[in-house]
Amino acid sequence: MTAPRRWLLAAFAAGAVGLAGWQLAVVFLYVAPANGVSKTHKPVIDGWIYPWFEQHWALFAPNPFAANYRIEARTSASGTWHDLSAVDNAAVRHSPYPARANQNLLRRAWKIYRDFGDRAVPARTERAELFRRYLGNIAAGRLEGLGERRGTYDALQLRITTLPIPAPGAASAPRPTRTVLPWWRA
Amino acid sequence: MKLLERASGTAYSLRSAAVLRIGTGLLSLAYLLRDIGDAGVLWGPEAYWTPEMALELNALNGWTGFYTVAVTESPVLWWVFYGLAVAVSVLFTLGWRTRVTSIAFAVLVCAVQFRTAFVNDSGDHLVRLLAIYLACTACGRVWSLDGRREWSPPLLKGENEELRRRVVTLTHNLALLVIAGQVMIAYGAAAMYKIQGSTWRDGTALHYALHLNAFTPWPELSHWVAGQSALILGLAYLTVFTQLGLPFAVFSRVLKYPFLIALLGSHAAIAVLMGLPLFSAAMVIGDMVFLGDAFWIGAAVLVKRGSGGRAPGTPRRDHRGEAAVLSRRSPG
DSSP: OOHHHHHHHHHHHHHHHHHHHHHHHHHHHHHSOOOHHHHHTHHHHHHHHTTTTOOOOOTTOSSOOOEEEEEEEEETTTOOOEEHHHHHHHHHTTOSSOOHIIIIIHHHHHHHHHHHOOSOSSOSSHHHHHHHHHHHHHHHHHHHHTTOOTTSOSEEEEEEEEEEOOOTTOSSOOOOEEEEOOOEEO | OHHHHHHTTOOOOHHHHHHHHHHHHHHHHHHHHHTGGGHHHHTSTTOSSOHHHHHHHHHHHTOOGGGGTTOOSOHHHHHHHHHHHHHHHHHHHHTSSHHHHHHHHHHHHHHHHHHTGGGOOHHHHHHHHHHHHHTTSOTTSSSSHHHHSOOOOOSSOHHHHHHHHHHHHHHHHHHHHHHHHHHHHHHHHHHHHHTTSHHHHTTOHHHHHTTOGGGOSSHHHHHHHHHOHHHHHHHHHHHHHHHHHHHHHTTSTTTHHHHHHHHHHHHHHHHHHSSOHHHHHHHHHHHGGGSOHHHHHHHHHHHHHHHTSSOTTOOTTSOTTHHHHHHHHOOO
8 A cells, every 4th residue: 555545544543452452451441349549530430431442340359249139029019928029039940041030030129229329118219119119010910920919919029028038057057137118109 | 553453454353243143133032022921011111110110110220212212102102112122133143134233133132121121130141241242353254144245245345345335344343352351251240240259258158049039940960969078168169160260261371271161060950950041141242242253264174074065154255275374363
């Protein structure tokens, strides 16, 4: 190629190499444990990463979660507690490729509500209120499958029992802890 | 300038790119079709994360426009969109008009994942990342419908065509480097987090992981494995060391193979024991970026010998002897 096109190619190459380097540098800073540089430049890093390049690699780390959740729900109509987690566990059992609705959905919704929600009804921030409604919708959907039809009750309530996994060789597990959420209007 | 000449003159690892394309396309199909029964409640108008809630949170995040393209109240529109995502995934896997299809694929994978971010896991994230990066590669040149087509005329004339080709080739090579870097960062970060954890250090991490209800489809087997303290200690250390070492091992043409085999083994175990086949497959597909064309040509020759025909993926329009050149120059 002659000079002008060679320079055009060189300019493109410089830009492309710069972009590739930038991509890897920002991804590295985003996934590495929080550090001085990533804390200072958090808005730039998050602005570049979300939502296109979102990724999380701290799987079962630093430590695997050492407990199981039992998420139960009841309605104002019947008052009977239904074990929603048991439904998920039964669906996962002996399935080589469990559905994400059973493996992830409810547990993740609870963790998001726990981490970003507040216990107020309605929640104090728009975001927290969204996560409260999301968890409530899933519970209502699951209750429907257990015979509690939508529209037959005014309110529903969730309680979450955290069941610690006993340490290897331990005779007994630490005591379970229980969180009871307020009644939510259906 | 000599480096630029080379980096824009030879498209490296075309076969690895093709394997990544086929793998990512199939994973996208698995993502969409496995949960077709739940598609309505995961992403559709009836979703627990309702269209209204999705729009509201995206607005709070400042994500408007494209990010909500898959959010709809209309069941008809949703199923058309879903069908389009499935169809494009098939075309991308087959490598049909890959230049255009790969971009459509990346856009649709992102759109579906952005619809309900809370149901995606790390495997899904990797599929999305690969979809975006692959749109910048020439992943449809071999082992594809495009590769079977007869030579098409150049798009431009003379030096403009050479410039276009060099831009495409350079972009392809850089995108593959970014994929390799991305996978190295993922393993490096995963190891970095694990060595901070007391249970990975004392070798009991798998005991807890194998007692999590969501990840024990075969509880009898999982609990038996969890009870073998020497085994789970060995597996925990092996996991940490292979993840930590992979970003360095891939620079060695010999050492990378045992590392990739160890990772393949651990992902196979995760797929079966923990009920995470899509996640495991996504990681294995990502690892494929480290296998150069020499490896794939060798594999194709073996398949050819076995079946007694033309090696699959030998493009008709390839120059004779390109395979030999590539196998000598293959960049690790």
